[in-house]
Amino acid sequence: MIQTKFEEMDISREIQKAIDEMGFEEATPIQAQAIPHIFKGEDVIGQAQTGTGKTAAFGIPLLDKIDSGNKGVQAVILSPTRELAIQVAEELKELSKYKQGIDILPIYGGQPIERQIKALKKGVQVIIGTPGRVMDHMRRRTLKLSQVKMVVLDEADEMLDMGFREDIEKILQDIPQDRQTLMFSATMPKPILELTEKYQRNPKFIKVVHKELTVPNIEQYYLEVKEKSKLEVLSRLIDFYNPNLSLIFCNTKKRVDELLMQLQARGYSAEGLHGDMSQSQRDRVMEKFRSGSIDILVATDVAARGLDVSDVDAVFNYDVPQNEEYYVHRIGRTGRAGRPGKAFSLVVGRDIYKLKDIQKYTRTKIVRKDVPSQSDVEETRTNSLLEKLKEVVDEGGLGKYTQLIEKLIEEDYTSMDLAAALLKMVLVKEQEDGREEGFENIEGAPEMVRLFINIGRSQKIRPGDIVGAIAGETGMPGKLIGTIDIYDKFTFVEVPKEYAQDVLSIMKNNQIKGKKINIEPAR
Ligand SMILES: Nc1ncnc2c1ncn2[C@@H]1O[C@H](COP(=O)(O)OP(=O)(O)OP(=O)(O)O)[C@@H](O)[C@H]1O
Numbered sequence: 001m002i003q004t005k006f007e008e009m010d011i012s013r014e015i016q017k018a019i020d021e022m023g024f025e026e027a028t029p030i031q032a033q034a035i036p037h038i039f040k041g042e043d044v045i046g047q048a049q050t051g052t053g054k055t056a057a058f059g060i061p062l063l064d065k066i067d068s069g070n071k072g073v074q075a076v077i078l079s080p081t082r083e084l085a086i087q088v089a090e091e092l093k094e095l096s097k098y099k100q101g102i103d104i105l106p107i108y109g110g111q112p113i114e115r116q117i118k119a120l121k122k123g124v125q126v127i128i129g130t131p132g133r134v135m136d137h138m139r140r141r142t143l144k145l146s147q148v149k150m151v152v153l154d155e156a157d158e159m160l161d162m163g164f165r166e167d168i169e170k171i172l173q174d175i176p177q178d179r180q181t182l183m184f185s186a187t188m189p190k191p192i193l194e195l196t197e198k199y200q201r202n203p204k205f206i207k208v209v210h211k212e213l214t215v216p217n218i219e220q221y222y223l224e225v226k227e228k229s230k231l232e233v234l235s236r237l238i239d240f241y242n243p244n245l246s247l248i249f250c251n252t253k254k255r256v257d258e259l260l261m262q263l264q265a266r267g268y269s270a271e272g273l274h275g276d277m278s279q280s281q282r283d284r285v286m287e288k289f290r291s292g293s294i295d296i297l298v299a300t301d302v303a304a305r306g307l308d309v310s311d312v313d314a315v316f317n318y319d320v321p322q323n324e325e326y327y328v329h330r331i332g333r334t335g336r337a338g339r340p341g342k343a344f345s346l347v348v349g350r351d352i353y354k355l356k357d358i359q360k361y362t363r364t365k366i367v368r369k370d371v372p373s374q375s376d377v378e379e380t381r382t383n384s385l386l387e388k389l390k391e392v393v394d395e396g397g398l399g400k401y402t403q404l405i406e407k408l409i410e411e412d413y414t415s416m417d418l419a420a421a422l423l424k425m426v427l428v429k430e431q432e433d434g435r436e437e438g439f440e441n442i443e444g445a446p447e448m449v450r451l452f453i454n455i456g457r458s459q460k461i462r463p464g465d466i467v468g469a470i471a472g473e474t475g476m477p478g479k480l481i482g483t484i485d486i487y488d489k490f491t492f493v494e495v496p497k498e499y500a501q502d503v504l505s506i507m508k509n510n511q512i513k514g515k516k517i518n519i520e521p522a523r
């Protein structure tokens with residue numbers, strides 16, 4: 001592919017300097033193709049894969065077209081979510097940092113409107129807003145659109161999907177006709193074209209053509225699971241692949257809250273993000289995620305579009321998304337700007353058909369994957385511990401500890417044995433801290449408990465085996481209390497709390513018969 005330099009475009013020195021500082025060496029294909037048209041004043045529909053720099057594709061020429069001598073609003077960028085509005089504003093501020101006199105303001109719901117009104121009064125040329133809040137300012141006449149010469153609909157298709165159509169049309173109608181209208185997204189479904197016809201003039205449809213709609217550097221996998229083993233499978237995947245940052249998508253707010261609690265209970269450093277949270281909570285969570293002070297963000301589709309956090313190297317679809325576009329955008333939170341990434345979708349029963357539709361739509365193959373076994377997970381844990389150990393040695397500053405070791409060497413221990421013993425202590429502790437087995441409460445069934453235990457397939461306990469309580473001293477089978485379910489090396493059974501300890505010890509010792517409990521093999 002021909003690489004295009006930013007220097008070959010009509011970009012001002014000030015913005016070029018910022019581009020260099022941001023480390024953008026060459027323009028991405030969408031930037032190379034869209035920027036010249038935007039400079040010429042043409043309307044553009046830009047479709048390019050996730051994470052390929054669409055923001056700068058409209059941002060660079062937009063900023064260079066602002067008249068810094070005029071303090072009126074000259075450009076309006078509409079964004080489907082608050083987080084995205086903030087992010088785009090940040091990127092534009094970065095790009096314009098050497099250009100004097102350009103003021104950029106995000107305006108979104110959830111933030112005190114007075115603060116925004118004050119900032120608008122001082123004069124800003126570029127606003128990035130969610131449609132609802134922009135409408136609100138229009139109604140209050142705190143936002144004047146009479147000098148606007150550029151409008152950008154970022155994630156245009158999503159804003160229509162969210163039911164912002166009326167708002168968007170109203171905003172577009174209120175902006176002077178003599179303007180440039182730009183629409184960007186990784187997906188451009190049909191309904192967008194209507195909007196285009198109505199509000200754009202001879203738009204250039206720039207589609208960075210690729211065989212597939214998703215980014216090729218994202219490895220895409222699916223795992224067939226049972227609903228009740230999802231949490232376990234997810235934990236295993238996280239432990240095994242050990243991503244820097246992960247984003248986990250659920251289909252509803254309630255699912256986000258539930259999963260978040262379960263992950264936190266298992267010791268993961270996770271936070272949630274969805275539309276029922278207050279804006280300050282949302283801001284705090286995003287801040288923690290961006291800075292890496294939490295590893296996992298569990299979110300609804302509110303986080304699916306546009307968000308750019310560079311260290312996200314895995315995306316999990318805890319639930320398969322309802323539509324194909326969402327799949328594209330969700331997994332697009334990883335593998336950005338050419339980085340590698342992995343995407344995993346947990347598929348239950350008929351979800352597999354949805355997955356087939358997604359593959360057809362994106363023209364990609366999602367590869368089936370087995371759940372990593374417990375020993376795989378242990379191996380990666382051990383490896384990462386050894387890596388950590390080397391780091392600690394390289395960092396130095398061990399004087400205090402070497403003195404302790406020296407004392408022991410005087411007592412005739414070898415340093416090799418001492419190191420091995422320490423490692424054993426740490427590893428065994430890690431395993432004990434691990435999530436191999438235990439009890440879990442079952443929502444809506446307070447008297448029951450879910451037992452999960454790590455016994456291999458080689459064991460005598462098999463799926464469908466019946467767990468029964470033996471009646472009294474007779475040894476006669478009594479009531480049925482549970483059925484064994486096996487997922488990979490994990491065995492699950494839901495039993496009344498009173499029997500839990502006994503069932504656990506029978507299963508652990510691989511006994512088929514016990515005092516009060518028996519486990520009958522499946523026939
Ligand atoms: N020319 C470039 N060279 C290197 N990195 C770039 C370049 N342009 C943009 N980037 C970086 O690539 C990342 C993704 O850019 P951006 O968020 O604009 O993607 P996008 O195409 O809008 O994706 P999405 O569809 O998910 O919204 C950002 O971190 C951005 O700073």
Ligand SMILES: [Mg+2]
Pocket residue numbers: 054055154306
């Ligand atoms: Mg974007």
